[in-house]
Amino acid sequence: MNAGRKLSSLGFVLILLGTAGCAGGTGTPPPAPGSASASGSGSGISPTAGPGTITIKDFTYGDPLTAAPGATVTITNMDSAAHTVTADDGAAFNTEVKGGGGTATFMAPTKPGTYAYHCTFHPGMHGTLIVK
Numbered sequence: 001m002n003a004g005r006k007l008s009s010l011g012f013v014l015i016l017l018g019t020a021g022c023a024g025g026t027g028t029p030p031p032a033p034g035s036a037s038a039s040g041s042g043s044g045i046s047p048t049a050g051p052g053t054i055t056i057k058d059f060t061y062g063d064p065l066t067a068a069p070g071a072t073v074t075i076t077n078m079d080s081a082a083h084t085v086t087a088d089d090g091a092a093f094n095t096e097v098k099g100g101g102g103t104a105t106f107m108a109p110t111k112p113g114t115y116a117y118h119c120t121f122h123p124g125m126h127g128t129l130i131v132k
Contacts, residue, residue: 061127
């Protein structure tokens with residue numbers, strides 16, 4: 001192969017690599033697998049359930065989070081106020097996390113299903129954990 005064809009082939013590969021992530025067209029990267037997005041962009045639902053993170057910001061939990069049964073769920077609280085992640089049924093999980101970047105963890109329920117949760121300190125805050 002001559003030098004001109006090598007450069008042409010290399011340019012084609014670089015163009016393909018450079019446009020591979022552009023299919024979404026939103027200009028924002030997708031959320032990390034297993035993470036919830038407080039900004040509302042992306043689904044927050046991972047294609048393969050595993051451990052995940054709930055990020056609390058501006059008194060919201062973000063999008064639903066999907067986690068594997070029994071997985072460790074990490075909560076990061078970016079608000080200055082303390083919050084809880086308390087299952088609406090009251091028994092599945094109940095974790096308090098300090099404000100100002102505080103973190104806490106809990107184990108996702110072992111039974112697959114959809115678990116609604118809320119903050120006991122701020123009744124207007126609601127979120128969803130999907131276990132599958």
